[in-house]
Amino acid sequence: MLTSCGNYQRVLKGDDNAAKFKVADSLYQLDSKGKYRKALKLMEQIVPVYRGKPQAEKLMFMYANTFYELEDYFLAGYQFERFETSYPKSDSVEVAAYKSAKSYYELSPRYSLEQKDTYKGLEKLQVFVNKYPNSQYREEANVLVKELREKLEKKDIEVADQYLLIANQVGSYKPAIESYENFISDHPGSIYREDAFYGRIDAAYNRALSSVPQVVEERLITAKGYYNQYIKYYKVGARREDADALLLEINKRLSVYEVTTTEN
Structure with missing residues (x-):
């Protein structure tokens, strides 16, 4: 009855803040997007009024979580952060911290786009895991961290x-x-690390071929060194056959310099 259309409109347009709180709470508990939208309209009117009052803690959590349920993750992340700061001893602070972090995870775009929100989500999730090591959300948070890292x-x-x-x-x-070297250094456990090792050999070999004659031998030796580093980690790697083919070409070209040295 509290949430009937006629009553809702009267409360929404009226001045009774207690009634607005009660109806907003009732709508919120119904757990549907349509009800969350209606509850949000009421909350937006009373959040400033209840700031500093005993009911504010409950209201502010509902307010943040309503944005989350409506998939407005930008405002959800911000409001949950505010809740954490304002109510650090709340029974709901752990949930708020997790949902704040997950909101930034949800904002993370596809990998080909700017990754500012991905870095933010990764940072927030790692802070959450460190702060709440025994949380029921820890396992899920670790899965999200892994996903963002891979992105x-x-x-x-x-x-x-x-x-x-x-x-x-x-x-x-x-x-x-340099980009492959940075990748190897920055992502030691990556599923793409072998590709980076192989790409570095490929780039170094082709750099040698495109160089002026005076430095070709030196750069071929550098490429061979990259191959040796690849083999150190990936003796049975998926790119081993390709790497061996490059090594064959490198050795073939280096043999010319060995013959020249012998003749001299």
Whole structure:
């Protein structure tokens, strides 16, 4: 009866803040998007009124969670952060912290786009896991952390691959080599790490081929060193056959210098 259409409109347009709180709470408990939207209209009117009052803690959590349930993750993340700051001893603070972090996870775009929100979500989730090591949400949070990390890794490996593709067209391989090296350093446990090791060999070999004669031998030796590092970690790697094919070409070209040295 409290949430009937006629009564809702009267409360919404009226001045009775207690009635607005009661109807908003009733709508919120019905747990549906349509009811959340109606509850939100009431909450928006009374949040400033209840600030500092005993009912504010409950209201502010409902307010934040309503945005979350309506998938407005930007405002949900912000409001849950405010709740954490305002009510650090609340029984709901752990849930608020998790949902705040998850809101930023939800804002994370596809890997090919700007990843500012991905970094923010990763940071928030890691803070949550560290702060609440025994939380019931810990396992799920770790899954989300893994997913965001893999998204950043995919972004970084594709950037490196793009540098290599550009280098194949314009002949400047140093940015690709540096990008693969940064990937190896920044993502030691990545599923794309082997690709980075192989890409570095490929880029270094092609850099040697496109170099002036005076430095070709030196750069071929560098490429061979990258192959040796690849083998150290991936003796049975998925790119082993491709890497061995590159090594064959490297050794074939280095043999020319060995013959020249012997003749001299």
